[in-house]
Amino acid sequence: MTRSKSWSVGNVAYWIGFTLFFIFTLFPLVWVGMMAFKKPVDIFAVPPKLFFTPTLDNFRDVLSQGDFLDYYRNTFIIAAGAVALTLVVGTPAAYVLARHDFRFKEDLAFTFLSFRFAPELVVIIPLFVIFQRLNLYDNYIGLILIYQAITLPLLIWLMRGYFEDVPKDIEQAAKVDGAGWWEIFSRISIPLVLPGIAAAAVLAFIFAWNALVFGLVLGGRETYPVTIALLGYMGYQNVDWGPMAAATLITIVPEFILAFFVLRSLVRGLTFGAVHGG
Amino acid sequence: MVRSASKSGPNISASVYDDARVQRSVGARWRTGDRFLPYLVLLPALVVLLGLIIPFLIGVYWSLTDYKLTSSVEKSFVGLANYQTLLSSPGFWNTVRITLTYVVSALLIELPLGLAVALMLNRQNRVVRLFRAVLILPLMMPPVVGALMWKSMMTPDGILNYLLSQVGIAPMQWLGSLRGALPSILLIDIWLYTPFSALVLLAGLQALPREPFEAAMVDGASPWISFRTLTLPMLLPFLIIVGTFRGIDSLKIFDLIYATTQGGPVDATNTLAIQAYFEAIRWTNFGTAMAYSIILWALCYGLAFFFIRRWRRAMSQ
Numbered sequence: 001m002t003r004s005k006s007w008s009v010g011n012v013a014y015w016i017g018f019t020l021f022f023i024f025t026l027f028p029l030v031w032v033g034m035m036a037f038k039k040p041v042d043i044f045a046v047p048p049k050l051f052f053t054p055t056l057d058n059f060r061d062v063l064s065q066g067d068f069l070d071y072y073r074n075t076f077i078i079a080a081g082a083v084a085l086t087l088v089v090g091t092p093a094a095y096v097l098a099r100h101d102f103r104f105k106e107d108l109a110f111t112f113l114s115f116r117f118a119p120e121l122v123v124i125i126p127l128f129v130i131f132q133r134l135n136l137y138d139n140y141i142g143l144i145l146i147y148q149a150i151t152l153p154l155l156i157w158l159m160r161g162y163f164e165d166v167p168k169d170i171e172q173a174a175k176v177d178g179a180g181w182w183e184i185f186s187r188i189s190i191p192l193v194l195p196g197i198a199a200a201a202v203l204a205f206i207f208a209w210n211a212l213v214f215g216l217v218l219g220g221r222e223t224y225p226v227t228i229a230l231l232g233y234m235g236y237q238n239v240d241w242g243p244m245a246a247a248t249l250i251t252i253v254p255e256f257i258l259a260f261f262v263l264r265s266l267v268r269g270l271t272f273g274a275v276h277g278g
Numbered sequence: 279m280v281r282s283a284s285k286s287g288p289n290i291s292a293s294v295y296d297d298a299r300v301q302r303s304v305g306a307r308w309r310t311g312d313r314f315l316p317y318l319v320l321l322p323a324l325v326v327l328l329g330l331i332i333p334f335l336i337g338v339y340w341s342l343t344d345y346k347l348t349s350s351v352e353k354s355f356v357g358l359a360n361y362q363t364l365l366s367s368p369g370f371w372n373t374v375r376i377t378l379t380y381v382v383s384a385l386l387i388e389l390p391l392g393l394a395v396a397l398m399l400n401r402q403n404r405v406v407r408l409f410r411a412v413l414i415l416p417l418m419m420p421p422v423v424g425a426l427m428w429k430s431m432m433t434p435d436g437i438l439n440y441l442l443s444q445v446g447i448a449p450m451q452w453l454g455s456l457r458g459a460l461p462s463i464l465l466i467d468i469w470l471y472t473p474f475s476a477l478v479l480l481a482g483l484q485a486l487p488r489e490p491f492e493a494a495m496v497d498g499a500s501p502w503i504s505f506r507t508l509t510l511p512m513l514l515p516f517l518i519i520v521g522t523f524r525g526i527d528s529l530k531i532f533d534l535i536y537a538t539t540q541g542g543p544v545d546a547t548n549t550l551a552i553q554a555y556f557e558a559i560r561w562t563n564f565g566t567a568m569a570y571s572i573i574l575w576a577l578c579y580g581l582a583f584f585f586i587r588r589w590r591r592a593m594s595q
Contacts, residue, residue, distance in 0.1 A: 018398050032427045048437050093323035100316040117582050119530040121571045125558045126333040148326050210420035212533045227422045252419045259418040267481045275481050
């Protein structure tokens with residue numbers, strides 16, 4: 001769209017609105033990003049300092065003191081494990097939900113989806129007791145299992161959509177040629193939706209990485225995820241703002257890089273397949 | 279494109295494998311297992327699903343008992359007593375009021391703001407494309423991180439109060455004050471999730487057909503008229519999707535509040551999920567905690583039902 005009157009009232013209002021929201025969105029990220037490279041003196045300086053001598057002390061603190069790296073590793077094990085299990089269990093399920101017709105199909109699909117919209121606590125509070133009895137409390141396997149509540153509904157609903165997008169003729173042709181169900185599924189359908197699977201897996205990993213309440217209730221010293229480590233930087237009275245900001249950056253920068261690779265599928269993923277494009 | 283939630287339409291659900299003609303022509307290769315095949319393939323996912331449903335059902339049962347971990351007496355069935363106690367306690371209704379205030383405010387702000395941002399971004403140029411990438415950042419980070427970022431800016435001598443002082447506004451207590459805590463959390467919520475509504479509505483705007491707008495322009499309709507009579511109605515399914523996701527997610531809001539105020543000061547930000555959590559984990563009142571959770575669950579379910587019905591109606595038009 002080209003505008004002939006580039007200084008019209010509407011256009012000026014547009015750029016003012018645009019700039020305000022741009023600053024609103026970006027400012028906290030920039031501010032906390034700067035905080036990560038500040039010495040305590042600079043963090044608490046009044047008036048706040050825009051220019052300062054950057055230091056890597058905060059990052060050194062985070063990486064050398066405490067157990068931040070352990071928590072980081074925990075999160076990686078849990079999120080990657082959860083996505084792996086979801087891929088194995090959920091991809092065939094999504095395919096069947098996309099391509100086969102059988103009784104209770106829609107009810108089943110919606111039961112999977114309902115765990116996206118149910119409050120996590122309805123499952124977690126009972127599991128708090130059950131996991132302790134089953135020795136799954138503070139245990140990677142227990143957490144990978146309960147993280148299915150995050151990753152499985154997402155994968156099933158996204159992948160179902162991707163499988164439906166594949167023209168049926170291709171599979172039909174293979175079937176006429178005598179290919180079996182497994183052959184069609186693994187040799188034809190999966191390769192065709194591979195980019196979709198990758199995007200769904202990356203998004204599921206990010207959502208799992210971001211979760212708090214599952215680890216808070218069902219995790220312990222051995223398995224706490226990184227979100228709990230971040231909360232640990234807040235003491236009763238004082239907060240270690242510098243290390244907290246550094247730990248925050250270490251937590252989110254890999255996510256931003258991952259998200260960049262699935263930019264095209266983001267809106268589709270965030271809406272569980274309901275909205276395409278964006 | 280918006281796809282219908284219910285795939286009951288014959289075109290969509292008809293599949294290669296139940297097409298009788300194909301079955302006949304292909305022969306018996308996997309016909310015997312055909313009827314059970316879907317269930318067989320689904321089995322692993324069903325097992326995982328059961329692993330979620332069984333604890334849920336146990337929790338529903340707990341909500342009907344006086345289960346308390348610290349109590350030495352075995353739990354006993356008390357019927358709806360937990361629910362009756364809640365419904366007659368002012369504390370519970372205060373929690374409901376706070377939760378609903380939060381949901382309604384979040385929707386009333388994030389939907390129009392998101393729409394405004396989507397309209398601003400519905401152009402093609404380099405600045406807009408850059409900004410669209412920036413918008414994704416809050417959505418990809420843990421809500422806990424967003425909460426901590428803002429918390430560090432909301433300290434008494436933090437950057438927000440400094441900026442306010444530059445324009446002559448007295449410093450605020452933000453998360454620390456009875457009246458300011460909930461709006462402060464709401465501000466963080468707006469920062470974290472307005473990008474969601476903006477991106478979904480932008481996808482909606484880009485999917486709109488061009489012809490009606492061109493026709494309206496030829497007829498001399500003002501931009502405002504064509505926005506109200508064309509854009510908004512056609513955008514309705516997308517608005518409903520944003521409403522569903524944001525409505526339910528703010529009903530069950532937990533991470534943001536746990537990371538900032540934990541329900542305080544006093545109980546100014548004590549939502550249903552926060553209260554359920556502390557009942558269970560701090561006081562081990564599992565009966566009461568589950569009653570809170572089930573009521574929250576019912577609210578989420580009701581909201582989802584409400585929105586899905588509107589969506590079907592919008593889609594059928």
